[in-house]
Amino acid sequence: MRTDHAGNPGRDGDTTGADGHDLRHHGDVEVRDGGPALTDLAVNVRADTPPVWLRERIAASLGGLAAYPDGRAARAAVAARHGLPVERVLLTAGAAEAFVLVARGLKIRQPVVVHPQFTEPEAALRDAGHAVGRVLLREEDGFRLDPGAVPEDADVVVVGNPTNPTSVLHPAASLVELARPGRTLVVDEAFMDAVPGERDALAGRTDVPGLVVLRSLTKTWGLAGLRIGYVLADPGTIAELSRAQPLWPVSTPALAAAEACVSPRALAEAGHAARRVAADRAHLVAGLREFEPDGLRVVEPADGPFVLVRLPRAAAVRDRLRGLGFAVRRGDTFPGLGEEWLRLAVRDRTTVNGFLQALDRAMAAAGS
Template sequence: MLSHVTSPADRPDGLHHHGDAEVGDGLVDLAVNVRRQPMPDWLAGPIRAALTELAAYPRDREATAAVAARHGRDPAEVLLTAGAAQAFVLIAQALRDVRRPVVVHPQFTEPEAALRHAGHAVERVLLREADGFRLDPALVPADADLVFVGNPTNPTSVLHPAADVAALARPGRVLVVDEAFADTTHRPGTRGEPESLAERRDLPGLLVLRSLTKTWGLAGLRIGYALGPAELLARLATAQPLWAVSTPALAAASACAGPVAVAAERVIAAELAAERAHLVDGLAGVPDVTVAGSPASAFVAVRLSGAGQVRLELRRRGYAVRRGDTFPGLGADWLRIAVRDTATTDAFLATLTDVLKERQ
């Protein structure tokens, strides 16, 4: 059997643990998947200008229209959110009539945490390392009426084929695809974001969640959005607080939806692909370290014996990496490592190699 469905009842998984908890003063941050580069003027300018408008309540019409235009959608098919993570809460709170919600793991833990907090009984489909953590649509129960899947998936960095994800859509089901890292993906010789469903309007019940915080270093600003059928987004909006997205965040959304931003994302994604390949190649040369699947995003997951102690020793030597045992479907022998520039990667790999040699 490729995978199995489980119930998480009475199982403490640390679902609310995130990479920022690993970061500390003086540590090289390989735990948080947010790009840390100077903000370009076309983005910094509108955000600064928005600070002069804080006396007025936020008005989201312009930003909604900009996001809709980027994805070839009607503005009614866009719901701006305070970060993509807010959308998980809206879904859990607004869709109270869901009978069998399923979360495909390993993936970002906040969707399940939001569902459980809202009182939903969540089931898990656990993908296996032996299969490269690849999605098999047949593993999802046919009567699941709410399904969450990440693409590319955090923490495994696996990019599922769009056809496999789309195969999960069906009448009577809400299919939530977390594409928070879609803009980090790159495929040579192609344009756009490989395997994204953001522009698909033909799939019943499809909700695509997006984040603007990763590539543009806006985690503290909280801006993301949901794309989907207008009637479904209207239901989610009933659970959203008034003026949920701030004026500076709306300015960022408008700027990041423009052609200059989209072109820049593609350049950054190509550069990231080279940096990721450098990290993966380097890890292949470290004894007893296995990289999960075929990484396609801004991070990689690795398996190594005694990962918990290795993480602490790396911390003592100046590097923060993300523990993997809080992700359902992984375990105590897993770490997640953010992709950084090649110099940072080389220094980290040398330190990791030393730590592992000293443990022998």
């Protein structure tokens, strides 16, 4: 594990770091121009979502579009879901907006982002004019966090859990070690509801100083196009972030979705989906291990709805997989990773079996 610097603050929309990582490249780019012929293993949104009952709830909200959005019921529902007072909840247009609010709404001097992880936090900080420090987790350590590697003078620390793209779930105790007076600890739990039992979650904790937890409802429920998420933090921090928001930032349909997705029915369904994803992930990992003699390595243990792999000639393999009908996520846009890395979203066993056959062909062709 080592500490690095991300270069100069972003200017004029430049979010390519001094090391060449394109911080604004996301998985949707991999499938955007491929059409329906491509099977999507690049985007970490659960397949076959949103469910019919959720679409019906969202559709029912459309009759109220003439009125300005009223987020009180959704905010109260999210607060109740985590056992918190409403003053500790802020609804956002997805977790991505929350990163912008942190970057622009808080007083920041020395922000540090733990990589490899979702690149939007660093991009938002740089867009806001901040020079961003990096702590780079290492493959030989299993991309696991050593709290002691984070500089003491960091007043904002951002870390994902489970982390995109490594699929590593850091122990809650390790994250709590990062907290200290005068520091804001931002934990991105966008994929935590895909972890059975949400073990090691910090959402709902009020005993950790400076803790800010971000949650997304777009991944498990297939709502990336609707944009809905939320922030959990102490009331003072929530007030600061709220002041950085525009008026009515969350639409009426998104508010309806938020309220529905934290209902007891939804939580039970999400728990079932998390267990199914875990089984499908185990099937994918077992299949990928068959390629170890050919130089492929899976980052384990994996706890998210995706896995990270390293393999020879990954760029060529990715191109050949595309020709065979499968889109996967390149890994070299994540700080700390290079061209030999790919991220694979977990899908059902039938899809995984087809992908593994295509991977066999792609690796053979790329090696010829």
